[in-house]
Amino acid sequence: MTTDTDTDPGLDGEFLERHVRAGSTASGPYALDIAPRRAGWLHSALRVLDLPPGGTHTLDSGDSEWIVLPLSGGCTVHTQGEIFELLGRESVFSSVTDFAYVPRDAHAQIASGAGGRFALAGAKCERQLPARYGSAPEVPVELRGSGNSSRQVNNFAAADTFDCDRLIAVEVLTPGGNWSSYPPHKHDENHPGVESELEEIYYFEIEDDGLGYHRVSPSRPGGTDVLAEVRTGDTVLIPDGWHGPSIAAPGRTMYYLNVMAGPGETRQWLIRDHPDHGWIRDTWPGQAVDPRLPVYRAPRPDDRPDTDEENHR
Numbered sequence: 001m002t003t004d005t006d007t008d009p010g011l012d013g014e015f016l017e018r019h020v021r022a023g024s025t026a027s028g029p030y031a032l033d034i035a036p037r038r039a040g041w042l043h044s045a046l047r048v049l050d051l052p053p054g055g056t057h058t059l060d061s062g063d064s065e066w067i068v069l070p071l072s073g074g075c076t077v078h079t080q081g082e083i084f085e086l087l088g089r090e091s092v093f094s095s096v097t098d099f100a101y102v103p104r105d106a107h108a109q110i111a112s113g114a115g116g117r118f119a120l121a122g123a124k125c126e127r128q129l130p131a132r133y134g135s136a137p138e139v140p141v142e143l144r145g146s147g148n149s150s151r152q153v154n155n156f157a158a159a160d161t162f163d164c165d166r167l168i169a170v171e172v173l174t175p176g177g178n179w180s181s182y183p184p185h186k187h188d189e190n191h192p193g194v195e196s197e198l199e200e201i202y203y204f205e206i207e208d209d210g211l212g213y214h215r216v217s218p219s220r221p222g223g224t225d226v227l228a229e230v231r232t233g234d235t236v237l238i239p240d241g242w243h244g245p246s247i248a249a250p251g252r253t254m255y256y257l258n259v260m261a262g263p264g265e266t267r268q269w270l271i272r273d274h275p276d277h278g279w280i281r282d283t284w285p286g287q288a289v290d291p292r293l294p295v296y297r298a299p300r301p302d303d304r305p306d307t308d309e310e311n312h313r
Helices: 278-286
Strands: 030-034 044-051 055-060 064-079 082-089 099-102 107-112 116-124 132-134 141-144 151-157 168-174 199-206 212-217 226-230 235-238 242-248 254-261
Touching (some): 199 242
Antiparallel strands (some): 030 044, 044 116, 064 082, 064 099, 064 107, 064 116, 099 132, 199 254
């Protein structure tokens, strides 16, 4: 059994590099552990929890809300008098998954009979919402872009699909050879109705030990400037800047988990395209979506036993 502890800042009190390589923040059961203060910001957090067969982990949510998202394997989440049975999935490349929401100021226990790998996506927040189960068949699967800008977005906790106080989280799958997070865009300023201020984490997994590339260019003098070769387990932190493209190498599908939160009173994802690249959107209507998409669809409610009675008790 393991119990989470407060994460210390980086070495000598320094913040993490913007490209966080796999394993560089490993701590106890966590293969990845990024707290807001370690990232050098105020809201967004991400942990990746590895549990062996029969393993359990205790999470005290503190001043943050969390979503327990299976990356591989399934688990049971006990919190606030509720028990959520997460069927999970074989891998991020195999299917949409169900998930559990753990509110702030709560105690949760995560247990996995067969073992697995679980993302804990978090955000500092003010309101304590009810603990809830997110069903895989209810996850909206969106095909965004067209041609070699085609990608799949699993909007499991997008701002308009699942209620959270601050947290916004989605998954993106990009077929080999395609560009996603394109055109480059930003959300580092608050302009009502145009742009929302959000800190963002990209967590990557690449099919069959492949690689990809991710770019962040400055939106202000001295701003974030990253050109990273990313592999499974790598993370990119984006406090500001034009981010994109994320480029999948030919022959290998790229997956990334986006975790976002910010100070705005309204939880919303509003972006501004880079003025030199926004024109690409005008070309999409004349092209077909990549025929390799969707990589998979959300299961139908009768495909698997994930009704409230069976998974929420």
